[in-house]
Amino acid sequence: MTDVYNYYNNLIQMYGRPDDCVKCGKCEQRCPQHLKIRDFLADVKATLEG
Numbered sequence: 001m002t003d004v005y006n007y008y009n010n011l012i013q014m015y016g017r018p019d020d021c022v023k024c025g026k027c028e029q030r031c032p033q034h035l036k037i038r039d040f041l042a043d044v045k046a047t048l049e050g
Ligand code: SF4
Pocket: 020, 021, 022, 023, 024, 025, 026, 027, 028, 037, 038
């Protein structure tokens, strides 16, 4: 297992999985950079969970 997967596994144990997102959009409303967080979470899932 590579370092990135170890790091990811530690993160999801502390903060949950991308699938835990209920897509409410509240984070995007508050983000000063207007990041598309819901889309990014889907990308994270596709990249790191296959
Ligand atoms: S859209 Fe943002 S605030 Fe809402 S559940 Fe997902 S990550 Fe949390």
